[in-house]
Amino acid sequence: MHHPGPPRFVAVGESVELAPRQPDPDMAAEWRLHERPAASTAALSDGPVCHLEPDAPGTYRAELTAPDGTHEQVVRAFPAVTETARFSVTEDDFGHDDLTVADRAIVIGTFNDFTTGTHWAERDGDEWVIETDLPPGTHHAIFSFDGSFEATATDAVTVDGPGRPRVELTGETVGDDLVVTADARAAPSGSEPEVEFHLDGRDALAASAVTIDGDELRVPRDALPETARIHAVTVAERHSVADTLVVERDGGIGDRETVTGDTVTVSRPADPPAWTGDATIYEIFVRSFAGETVDTTFEAIERRVPYIESLGVDVVWLTPVQASPTRHGYHITDFFDTATDLGTRAAFESLVDRLNDAGIRVVFDLVINHSSRDHPAFQLHQAGVPEYADYYERIPAEQDISGVDWAGEDAPGHYFNWTRIPNLNYDSLAVRRWMLDVVEEWHDLVDGFRCDVAWGVPHGFWKEVRERVKADDSEFLLLDETVPRNAAFAENEFDMHYDTDLFDALRDIGTGEAPASALFEALDATVEHGYPDRTAHMRYVDNHDENRYIDHCGAAPLRAAVGATFTLPGTPMIYAGQERGVEKQRGTMRWHDGDNALTDFHRQLVDLRADHAALRAHGVRPIPHTTEAGDSEAVVAYERTDGDETLVVVLHFGEGTAAVSLDAPVEDTDLLSGDRVEVDGLVEVGDVVVVPAARNR
Known part of the structure; x- marks a missing residue:
């Protein structure tokens, strides 16, 4: 059926794309707007995939004429709640000695989907300033003068107002x-x-x-x-x-x-699979996993599955395995085949089977926002082959600040300074059909998709993907990379979401920029954003896109930060090497010289969470406490319960050992280490302590 799908819900001024499902590139599809609020003058854009930007609250009804009949798409628009926010930076904020300044600066953020050339900050004395209308919440802007983003400055503003119900x-x-x-x-x-x-x-x-x-x-x-x-x-x-x-x-x-x-x-x-509540994810950056002197292949990873098993994890997320000229793999040159350096399709299937036999699910890194500019489709697009004319986004030449001498009078669209990965054009039925074929190609082989740059792909397309992959497999996982968080992707699109709020808070705590109690504010942000209660969130301290926590914050707070991801609600994720003390963001796995004690610490956390349902339950209650020895700002305590068992968690992000007086009686033995930690009414905590609440409370 070509029906465009469920009703869509947006705020005034927010564009929504409307498209026929089960697209055929050659199909005839026409839209007309047959109802809009009396105060509206909105119109639909042209094409089989069209856009509507509501300009007044109310109900809009668009009619799609397709080969299988006529279908109606309802768009309900609500009043926009925004205020004018002012971002500003000074030359000193760039922290760059050889900075060449200009009268205006490029600005990117979520308000323009990190697209360069659309928003500029004008110089005002010693500042570069830009104003834009934003909804309630904290927003960030990145400033650059040359578009390379090698020298940047950032500013954050908070718009007051309610979150989403x-x-x-x-x-x-x-x-x-x-x-x-x-x-x-x-x-x-x-x-x-x-x-x-x-x-x-x-x-x-x-x-x-x-x-x-x-x-x-x-x-x-x-x-x-x-x-x-x-x-x-x-x-x-x-x-x-x-x-x-x-x-x-x-x-x-x-x-x-x-x-x-x-x-x-x-x-x-819209509910996530039930198993996500009990799972631990292990991300493998594939080309750094095998070691220093051997090339990583599917076979090499398969030979190391016993180690993965020993960690007790339930899910392995592999960074891209498709054909790509890059080490990280996100510049795809063939969406339907594996990279030759990693191995054949059969070797990949063997790895998946081996992990599945060990009771470990496999999550495939689905990259469908863009391709490599060395993909044949982009080369044909740039060279003027008619069949590929609409395969990639195009922007006016005056908006392009990349410095690339693109063929033609305009330029391909891209985010940040990612000129080597042009954005696919989802206004094209051919592209939608192509990417749905990619989804079908890998869906039956793996247990889930981690969707790269999910925020760059239209909501309507993700809704169609979800219905397709869930039709015969409700256990299939859809994990979005939406940075920063956006609850709109929880609306019949994704099961699990990056928790960037906790990630940022744990880093600020680790560097001493925020007290340990800031993790409660990060958890509260989940409700503020409007995520449904049943939504699953991935909690993590490291991933392949960020500097390692141990490098950014140091070794001392790392254990407490990891402890938070395993003892707070959500699904913890370990980035391979985190547990071995790897300091480089995408560094080679430390096999012969890794930190075995840190590895065992991760194993203990995995086991502890698996053994105690209280740590997998919803809800956190902060526990008042007094730090008798150590830095009080580096200590936090909270209670976790499933109704049958109550546990108390104490985290210490500082050096040495803290002595903490809790406003809650607890047993004296730490479930994580097995050591006695409660002495004369004080709990001694080096990094993480998990103790049962006293039975006589």
Whole structure:
């Protein structure tokens, strides 16, 4: 079916792309906007993939004429909540001795998708200043003079205002009716929200059969079609991420089903697989894994699976394995084959089978925002071959500040200064078909996708990808690289998300720029962003794109930071080498000279989390404490419980040992080390202590 999918929910001024699903590059597809709010003058852009930028709150209805009929796409636009924010830097902020300054500077940030040439800061005395309208939250801007970004300055501003509310749907049969209830939750500092229910245009559920009363929707069971999708958003100052229920008659959906009646099944398609709550992820930067004198191949990694098994991890995420001229692999030259230096497709499949046999799932690094500029498709595109004319984004020549002498009068679009990886054009049906074929190529072979530059690919495309990969495998994982975080990607798109808030907080704590208690603010940010409660988050201290924590912060706070990722809610991730003391961002694995004590520490944390459900539960309660010896700013304590067991975690990010008096009685033995740590009412903690709460509390 070419129907464009579920209703879309945006703020005024936020562009939304509309596209037919199951695209055929040669298909005829036309759009028209047949309803818009009275105050709106918005129009659709041309083409089979079009864009709508709502200019007034209300409901917009677009009609798609496709080979299989006419379909309606609903776009609900809510008022935008923004304020004018002022970013500014001075010459001193660049910290560069040979800096050549100019009257204006290039500025990039989330407000322009890190695209150069669209926003400029003008010089005002000793400052370079830019103003732009932004929603509530903390925002960052990067300034550069030459576009190389070798010398940069950054500024951060916080726009006051409420976060996003949240909503969770549940469904049950009551008598002859299906009853769907929306649990609407106000944002921190936000007012009480109201609920809006929306039906899905793909289903035959008649609006006349539905009764809505506040936060409750009812429909007679005999009015339900074979499949019905029910969506809801909650609205206060801002709108929430939508939640969805799928209602099916006379059928089931596997082991995630909730049976609510004899013939009615209700499921939650946006929920992550249940196994993610218990998992530990191990990221392997493939070409640095085998060692100093041997080349990393699939076979070489397979021979080292016993080590991976010994860590106790459940998931291996491999950085890109497709054909690429680069060591990191993110410049893809063939989306359908493995890199020759790593091995054949058969060798890759053997590695996946070996890991699966060990009970370890494999996550494939899916790179579909861009290709290498050495990909044949881009070469043909640049050389004017008509069939490839729309395969890549194009920008006006005056916007291009790359310094590259591009063929033609305009330039390919790209993010940052990534001129070697031009952006694919998702306004092209051919590109959408191509990338869906890439998804299908690897989907059946692996257990999940980590989606590179997920923020650069349109939301509508990810929604189609999710429905495709989950159709016959609800356990398949979709992990997004969205930096910084954006809860919109949790709306029927991704299961798990990078937690950049905790990552940044742990680094600030490690360098002494923030107290250890800052990790609570990072966790609170998850709610502020509006992520649904059921969403999974990846907690980490290292990854291949960042300097190593041990290099950035030092060895002393590393153990406490890792301890936080394993004892806070979420899914912990270990970046290969982190556990061996590797200091270089993409450095070679230290096999013969690695830190065995640090490796064992990671093993102990993996085992401890696996053995204690309290550490995998939701919710954290800070515990008041007094630091009798050591730096009080470097100590934090909190409680974790699953209702059956209560554990107390104490982290110390400083040098030496801290002595801490807790406002909560605890047992005296550390579950991590097995040592007695409670002496004369004080808990002695070097880095991480996990103790049971006293039974006589």
